[in-house]
Amino acid sequence: MTDNKLLEVEHLTMRFGGLVAIDNLSFTARKREITAIIGPNGAGKTTVFNCLTGFYVPTEGRLTLHANDGPRLLERTEGFRIPRNNGVARTFQNIRLFTGMTVLENLVVAQHNRLMEASFFSLAGLFNLGRYAKAEKESVEKAKFWLNKIGLYEFADWNAGNLPYGSQRRLEIARAMCVDPSLLCLDEPAAGLNPRESAELNVLLQSIRDEEGVGLLLIEHDMSVVMKISDHVIVLDYGKKIADGNPDAVKNDPAVIRAYLGEDEDDELPPEVAADLNLDPKAH
């Protein structure tokens, strides 16, 4: 299993001034697996994503992506280079589409780097020379493939901002997939979706894992999504990892239950569980 590693996070710490958002976090995400990161609000989940995708430079720690061409150190890569060459693509908690551009344009923009090379940095493209025309056709084909997959083929010429909310979520995922990532980070993809849309999302994510062979890293509050599709769950609380394992194990982990449901002053946990967890007597 060790050669199946996709992402290795080692001793990741992120401080903002005095605030420790992530505290010595280590975990591994594997290829062709869906890894979910869950935790209460403010646990530092999105900060992990921002470190992975180069929006923050971590204070300490090492982030290694085992892409096809060997290991890469993400914390030393400039933000905009991280998605390149089968790198890390992501979506955002509050959808960030190019709302004034059409659905198709959104997907073509995502293939910028390949097209840019094909147009010889616009010089050849200006006169429609070289392989640009062919490359553009390919990019449209790829966009069509993803449009069919997310069921928006009919809406290709709509402005992205005019789509309904659920479709915008799916479009953002398709756009990230057009970057050809080896790891796809999804920040709350099911937020604001109705149960039917949420079920469709599960199918989409599973097909990305099984058919495209991409590893997924998922922040989610919707447990119906997390428990159904993820292969591996990591629970964060106050920037620390409190559980790590398969969904069933995590579901029954008392530390997780405590983090989610809160801890009563008069300590309702059975004494043997408390002993198991090795709780420090907290000075409230």
Add this chain to the structure above:
Amino acid sequence: MSALLTSSRTSGSEIVKELAFFAVIALMMSVMILGVKTVDRPTGLELAVRWDLVVIAILSTIVGRLALIVRREHLSRLGQAILITIAATTVFEMFVRFREMDDRMAPPVTLDMAFSSFASVVVAIILLAIVFSIAYFTVRKPGANEDDSKPKLSAKLQVGYRANTKKIGILGIAFFIMFPFFFAGDRSAIDLATLVMIYVMLGWGLNIVVGLAGLLDLGYVAFYAVGAYSYALLSQSFGLSFWICLPLAGLFAASFGIILGFPVLRLRGDYLAIVTLGFGEIIRVVLINWYDLTRGPDGIGSIERPTFFGLADFGRRVPEGMVGFNELFGLEYSSMHRLIFLYYLILVLALITNFVTLRLRKLPIGRAWEALREDEIACRSLGINPTNTKLSAFAIGAMFGGFAGAFFATRQGFISPESFTFLESAVILAIVVMGGMGSQIGVVLAAFVMIGFPEMFRELAEYRMLIFGAGMVAIMLWRPRGLLSFRDPTILLHMTQKEKAVGETK
């Protein structure tokens, strides 16, 4: 009486009250600004009162309010006709007095004259009756509302424009190519067209930066200046010809764009605007103070005029080793030849700017510019290098500014830092914003409105700025996002351009 005037809500006295209220406001606003003026007399400064202007201001306020009331209230036909007649009479009277103030105009007919004799009273009454009956029979009956299901004219126009943008563009280009044939003998018309075309080119150049990449640049004139001085200095110091200097001027301006861009493009929005504004001023101040190189405020004079692609000269006295343009083509000598050549030169330069922009929009770089304008963070997450993308927009925009600058220098024959003030940047930016960000045809329209009209109506002296201001307010009210603010998709899968336009106007 009031029941006769109005069909429903407002009574006649309420209308009068409303009008009186606005008249008082107009009086308060205009009495100090328009009513008194300091005049320099031999005896010293004196105050001159100009009540006529105050009256005009109040009357125009009343007329405007009347128009609003007619639009707003469900007046009876009679009420509408009466208000329209009053408004028409007042406008006529104002117009007449306005002409009277300008002593170059012939003495007009006014209401005073109308009431001077019995016969003229009759004539005036008959005229009023005609106006009234026209008003009465043309106004709509109250309650007979227009059919809402019919698409509005503006929507139809919008679809028509967006479906035929290409045809309109080609017609426009044909018009501008034919233009010198219509006005072959008219020096001022060609000159004005050349001036407008310079601003069209500058607008198109800035459109890449502001309209496509969404970077607010308040110092665009700096690149214009760099282009102009590059040509002037290269030509005077090294004797290089215009045709060699033109690409060099573009290159220099583009390098300045990159030099400015590197430190600055991390900033966004307002901060970027301030820094570019500062850069524009720095260039101007350097041009003023670096006397050894630029001859400071004296400017650079007798800049070489362009030749006919190095083949022939346009001057009356042809330098040695050159042929005159008229000799080359066997024509009579005419000073118009150079003007028309300059016009075509700037037309070609502007069209190159246009076609390069249109092509770049459909290339990955252009799509990245637009994506960057929409959301920079999303762009980074897709592997687009924001700095390089912005720099390319800045450099390409600056390059076209440089070309225009070199043309400006060779057309004027004289340049000084005075030509490159902040006001120029503001005008170019206004052209882009008014045209509708990113719209190529909009820039042409806006250049006409901003440069062409004020020049054409020079006889109106200070009043043209008043009209200009009113026009600006009107545009803010009815087209706040610019004259033609539609974005055409760069690629479509199913729809045609027209279907897309129809879908968006509904």
